[in-house]
Amino acid sequence: MPTPKYMYVRLDELKAAAASVNVYGVVVFFKQPFRSRGTDWCSSLKIVDQSNKKVGCTLFCEKLEDHPQIFKNGDIIRMHRVKTQLYNGAITLVNTFGFSAVTFDGAPGSAVEPRTSSRSFHFDQDDRRRVEELRSWAGGQAALPRDAAAVPLSSVRPRAFFDLTCQLLAKAPMDTTCTLLRVWDGTRCPHPQVEVMVEPHAVEGPASFSKDKESLVANVFVYDNHVESARALKPGDFLRIYNLRALQGSSKGPGLATEPSEAGGPLIFHLHGGTSYGRGIRVLSENCPDVQELKRYSMGPRLDQDQAPVLIGPPGTGSGIRTCSLL
């Protein structure tokens, strides 16, 4: 069979009611897949290209793995077989039969590593060139949204919303609408952490840590629709939690010891229900730049040797927990 040659439409040249087109773009907004009221998961995103035209996309796929793996704004996405739809006078893209998506990190110079669950997909030198062109174009566009929300635990400001790249250490169901995720990113949060009471047998992963390690762990309560996403997470997974909120002092939650509600109180992190502002959780691939950086950062010279975190290896790489070699 001859190799198919794909044609890509510039975003400012999309026509209304196009039955099936292929596009490339830079992600400027996204929501991780969430359950629709129908049969599918729904992803919502917005992309832009060198024409400076921004186009919203709505993707419905029954299988989570068919949704694009978007990690952050600035990621590059290629979509095959989307149709156009007019909504409120603007062209939007919706997936159609045979839809597939491939995404790439957006940093100029980083490896052009396709992220997709497709078992086979077309990728040639033209694709590589397109990705690199979009990266360098986006790099020069000061107005494009950056990854400004990304904040390490060491820089968290109480009350603020932020995106956290971290590793899951342990999780525990608190009640039907709330799951506790215990995470770290290797940096030390300057604020005291709230103490959460959990039955040890309810915890997946270690029920407790050494005092040193405990001081690096953040407690994250995820609510409502995010409880379902949390169910799929495994200790050791590298995660990005989007639109996480740091709450302080008077915050309540299941399993919390009563704390005086005063400014400067201990921190708890909440991932509120809903999908506003892209609230959600995504498992990151081991080889993506943010995870590589997390590992370097965690194990680098910023921490004293005796405080250096011990990262958990991915599931199935050995006899459960292993320690990474330290620098």
Next chain:
DNA sequence: GATTAGGTTTTG
């Protein structure tokens, strides 16, 4: 070849 949603902070 239906349907879903259509960015825009919980209220724990």
